[in-house]
Amino acid sequence: xxxRELKPGIHALVAIDWDxxxxxxxxxLPEGTSYNAYVVVGSEKTALIDSVHPSMTGDFLAALKxxxxxxxDYIVSNHAExxxxxxxPAVLAEYPEAKVLxxxxxxxxxxxxxxxxxxxxxxxxxxxxVSLGDRTLRFMWVPWVHWPDTTFTYVEEDRVLFSCxxxxxxxxxxxxYADDEARVERAAxxxxxxxxxxxxxxxxKYVDLLAAMxxxxxxxxxxxxxxxxxxxxSHYRAWAGDATRPAVxxxxxxxxxxxxxxxxxxxxxxxxxxxxxxPFNVVDLDSGRFAAALVEASTVxxxxxxxxxxxxxxxxxxxxxxxxxxxxxxxxxxxxSYGWGNDAMQNSLAKMLPNLAVEWFAPVVAGGVPKHEAxxxxxxxxxxxxxxxxx
Ligand code: FEO
Numbered sequence: 001x002x003x004r005e006l007k008p009g010i011h012a013l014v015a016i017d018w019d020x021x022x023x024x025x026x027x028x029l030p031e032g033t034s035y036n037a038y039v040v041v042g043s044e045k046t047a048l049i050d051s052v053h054p055s056m057t058g059d060f061l062a063a064l065k066x067x068x069x070x071x072x073d074y075i076v077s078n079h080a081e082x083x084x085x086x087x088x089p090a091v092l093a094e095y096p097e098a099k100v101l102x103x104x105x106x107x108x109x110x111x112x113x114x115x116x117x118x119x120x121x122x123x124x125x126x127x128x129x130v131s132l133g134d135r136t137l138r139f140m141w142v143p144w145v146h147w148p149d150t151t152f153t154y155v156e157e158d159r160v161l162f163s164c165x166x167x168x169x170x171x172x173x174x175x176x177y178a179d180d181e182a183r184v185e186r187a188a189x190x191x192x193x194x195x196x197x198x199x200x201x202x203x204x205k206y207v208d209l210l211a212a213m214x215x216x217x218x219x220x221x222x223x224x225x226x227x228x229x230x231x232x233x234s235h236y237r238a239w240a241g242d243a244t245r246p247a248v249x250x251x252x253x254x255x256x257x258x259x260x261x262x263x264x265x266x267x268x269x270x271x272x273x274x275x276x277x278x279p280f281n282v283v284d285l286d287s288g289r290f291a292a293a294l295v296e297a298s299t300v301x302x303x304x305x306x307x308x309x310x311x312x313x314x315x316x317x318x319x320x321x322x323x324x325x326x327x328x329x330x331x332x333x334x335x336x337s338y339g340w341g342n343d344a345m346q347n348s349l350a351k352m353l354p355n356l357a358v359e360w361f362a363p364v365v366a367g368g369v370p371k372h373e374a375x376x377x378x379x380x381x382x383x384x385x386x387x388x389x390x391x
Pocket of ligand 1: 081
């Protein structure tokens with residue numbers, strides 16, 4: 001782990017987790033991730049902004065020691081989740097003079113997670129400043145992107161913002177800066193979809209907050225540093241804004257090829273009309289790619305066979321994910337085939353999606369193999385989707 005300088009006296013300590021495949025046993029990491037901490041050296045005081053995942057504490061302490069700091073006065077905890085706070089107890093052991101600066105929510109979470117004593121803390125409030133001498137830290141308490149404790153730390157004189165998880169990307173890279181914007185955009189979109197999308201109204205609010213500030217550089221807690229802040233802010237504005245793109249995402253599975261035939265038929269009809277379509281077989285779902293596809297898509301069509309009197313369990317799991325992620329999708333559809341059952345599947349599936357504020361198209365269900373009537377209904381559904389997307 002190397003220390004790199006962002007500005008004179010402001011250092012990035014990036015713990016790169018090249019090999020990690022899964023975050024929180026939930027989020028796929030196709031390109032690994034990083035845990036970013038920062039050191040801000042003032043003329044009188046020195047502050048460490050966050051720490052790293054506990055598994056990387058040894059390297060982190062060595063890097064910190066390598067900076068040759070005589071003392072650390074403050075450990076700013078922007079967020080208590082252990083991927084950023086996990087090394088704080090070890091840092092306190094090395095630098096016992098340091099006070100942990102955290103808001104009241106973050107303090108209670110850190111005490112619960114790490115057993116820190118209350119007297120290890122100095123509480124900070126929203127918009128409070130702390131002087132490092134010739135540098136000033138301003139703290140902004142910005143709950144729900146994505147925890148209730150989330151805080152931004154802004155170095156006023158240098159116009160550098162440490163944005164915590166917000167605006168981050170799960171991307172292990174030797175690049176300090178997000179200059180490979182196409183690559184970073186892909187990783188940041190997936191990260192936004194998985195972590196920030198459920199909090200879209202808060203995201204919008206904080207993007208507006210940051211747009212009104214003078215910011216030269218943004219150091220997030222995951223992924224490379226932005227020295228062109230408008231790059232990531234403009235993407236967040238588009239992703240969190242209300243506008244959608246005319247695109248159809250189709251989570252589906254099939255047990256005896258009947259639902260698969262219906263999905264393939266619908267895809268052909270939609271493609272023939274020039275619509276963008278992305279099907280995802282949910283039996284072995286890549287949830288990261290799926291979530292990323294939902295960020296701006298106007299339409300989701302679920303394709304499921306009936307199992308007992310509901311959707312296939314794999315579809316129920318996919319529906320749970322969609323409901324939890326709360327995409328801004330405007331239109332929804334349900335298609336599928338049943339065997340001995342009936343058309344109850346679409347009702348129970350729709351009930352699993354109360355957070356999806358969509359206009360539902362009439363469902364299309366077929367008994368067994370789809371025949372002429374079902375295919376005609378799929379033609380009608382395709383027309384409805386095309387018409388809605390043209391509006
Ligand atoms: Fe990267 Fe919410 O922790």
